[in-house]
Amino acid sequence: xDIRDFILTGTQVYGVAKKDSDIDIVLKVGDVYALEKxxxxxxxxxxxxxxxxHREYSGFYFRLGIMTFNIIxxxxxxxxxxxxxxxxxxxxxxxxxxRERRIxxxxxxxxxxxxxxx
Numbered sequence: 001x002d003i004r005d006f007i008l009t010g011t012q013v014y015g016v017a018k019k020d021s022d023i024d025i026v027l028k029v030g031d032v033y034a035l036e037k038x039x040x041x042x043x044x045x046x047x048x049x050x051x052x053x054h055r056e057y058s059g060f061y062f063r064l065g066i067m068t069f070n071i072i073x074x075x076x077x078x079x080x081x082x083x084x085x086x087x088x089x090x091x092x093x094x095x096x097x098x099r100e101r102r103i104x105x106x107x108x109x110x111x112x113x114x115x116x117x118x
Contacts, residue, residue, distance in 0.1 A: 002030040005080055007087060010070070014090040016097055022061065022068040026083045032058050032073040056082075078117070086110040 010024030011017040029035050036046045039062060046060045056079050061070045074080050089109035096102040 002034065004028045004030070007080075007084055009072070009083060009087040011102075013087060014095065016095040016102065022070045024070045024072065026057075026072045026074060026080065026087075028077070028080045029073050029075060032060075032075070035071075035073065036060055078114075082110050082113055085113045 005028040007026050008024065009026055011021045012023055027035070039046050044062050044064070046062050057072050057074045059070065059072045061068055063069070072083070074083065086106050086109040090102075090106055093105070096105055
């Protein structure tokens with residue numbers, strides 16, 4: 001697998017995970033489709049999620065036993081930095097229980113950092 005960097009993100013990292021929460025992993029990869037194919041060859045069924053409108057990342061998920069892994073794939077250093085930055089910012093604030101507000105906060109940190117570097 002051509003995985004160049006990774007981080008854990010999501011509710012498991014910033015403190016609001018529930019018993020059935022998935023595990024979110026951001027991978028910097030050379031080719032997301034090659035990664036999916038390799039998992040498929042190993043017998044892990046991959047479910048494709050809709051590619052994000054902004055095209056900065058794509059994702060898929062798979063299940064191992066009772067755990068669901070949500071894989072977010074990025075292909076460049078800038079996008080990996082943005083995910084790391086937003087994740088660290090989320091860890092630095094009190095937990096947000098409401099899912100929509102949590103997603104909005106994450107996006108605010110992500111896009112504020114992106115604008116700062118433009």
